[in-house]
Amino acid sequence: MTASLPILDLARLDAGETERKTFLEDLRRAARDVGFFYLVGHGIPPSQIAGVQALARRFFALPAEEKRAVAMVNSPHFRGYNAAGAEITRGRADWREQFDIGAERAALPRESGAPAWTRLQGPNLWPAALPGLRVGLLAWQEAVTGVGIRLLEAFALALGQPADAFAPIYAGAPNQHIKIIRYPGREATPDDQGVGAHKDSGFLTLLVQDGEGGLEVADVNSGWIAARPVEGAFVVNVGELLELASNGYLRSTIHRVVTPRAGRNRLSVAFFLGARHDATVPLLDLPADLAAQAWGPASDPDNPLFREVGRNYLKGRLRSHPDVAAAHYTDLLDTEARAA
Template identity: 85%
Template sequence: MGALPILDLRRLEAGEAERNAFLAELRAAAREVGFFSLVGHGIPEARIAAVQALARRFFALPAEAKQAVAMVHSPHFRGYTAAGAEITRGKADWREQFDIGAERAALSRAPGAPAWTRLQGPNLWPPALPALRPELLAWQAAVTAVGIRLLEAFALALGQAADAFAPIYAGGPNPHIKIIRYPGREATGDDQGVGAHKDSGFLTLLAQDGEGGLEVADGAGGWIAATPVPGAFVVNVGELLELASNGYLRATIHRVVTPAAGRDRLSVAFFLGARPDATVPLLDLPAPLAAQARGPASDPDNPLFREVGRNYLKGRLRSHPDVAAAHHADLLDTEARAA
């Protein structure tokens, strides 16, 4: 396969026949590739360009302004990460990024509280770029709405009620944004922008610029280039959908290759997750789909847990060892080792 499928979300509201055809194509794209480009989502291309321009303004700030909101200052894993400081599969990723989540008050560390409760808390915001807070929070709300609409379509495509996943996200979905810049290859010894991995949530919606680099495993040892489509989101299935569908849907391995020397790549990634206190259900799939469900993938180095918060905490501790050591050293011999 030479390119990702392109799906138009407007077909969901274009009459029964078109809707059913869209759901069949959605199910096939998610099962066979795990990735697709989504158009017709309702967010204007100009707004996507504006949030990308704002991200570039952030990355153009002086190093000291970015380091003032470094993630190591946040026990909730929010803020700026310099290139080389995040780890995937034991190797450094060559990208700088800024992470935010839901803007919520921190939970008290009550005795006996689940370890994942430490992840909830406020974001860090750079005083040098005050526009970042309102714009990224507005973006978070807009893309959350698209993500939930798409998640409802996935439920229908799996033979469920549209609100099948609502019990584990309603009232407090777990949205996560990364604005990301991949510097050119002159500054790194290899081409790992971000190493091969799966995403842990329901869905990822990625707005990328015109610079390629995202690649999707094709299941046969090769890679499919996620060629940028103007105005589209690249969407991929996360591990929560893999668990809920008993492996009928698979979270697909993907990576980003560092741009050539003298170039860079910018993307805005949105991850839609369930409430951290939720447990992923096992859907009762229609018999034809259930017969094709292979069970969730088993990886001894990255086990999947149905407890959403535990899964998310596992990933954060592994990806950001400096934050883990600074704020959660007491967990490193329990949660990280158990994972």
């Protein structure tokens, strides 16, 4: 039975050929057997981690009207603030308040015949009452993107590919998504669902937790593994893009967050690294020994996976944020268009 997540030290990647080889083997094993691991040796200083957590706390301490001024329902690009209960996972409300940003890029022009996912690109919403949030979160985005790309290169090597195997589908405009999140204690929640059981849709997720637990990882043997906080470490998990590209050799694992007990709160900062919206996920030509163990990606019939990145990402956003969908995507809300 797996009792805890493995811990991997990214510094081993640059510690000589022998250490590099064993790190890649450990990375491949962790990503296949569990799909989650702790990452240390990533190079981001504790002061920067503490700084982004402090910024998140300052945001959530703002008056409700200041947060509502940057509500996600005002953004066709799915950026901004959601109060607890606004986001949906598997048909049920997630009990967390959160603030989402992406890469700071101009909106694309609305052209006749353009794919619907082109509407996803656009500017972030920023609270006027906390101007430092923009500077801090964009700096965090840049730093964690660098760690994520190093990990992607390591995954490519671990799968017998050139280090830049994934670069053609992220170079120039990777999908960079930050979500700062506060989970209220259980006395304020209708049930214990902080976030319902789900998989992540991108390449990788890198998560910073505070000292409050709650993240749980599905395991076929033990039910759920508690991803207990480890100071200075990211919790990293494999997303569906890597599962698709590796034909199911790598594992995108179901996970959930249980709300804290009464009188406590949980704070986390999640970074999701994905491919460009205009990309199509390739099927890697794995070495024969790995290919023999690739069983194909798992796909939920009610939530099918598409290799077209923008199509897949938009589908998830529309399902998770019905208020944004109703405000900005009414032309897509028939049953067939939801899968487009």
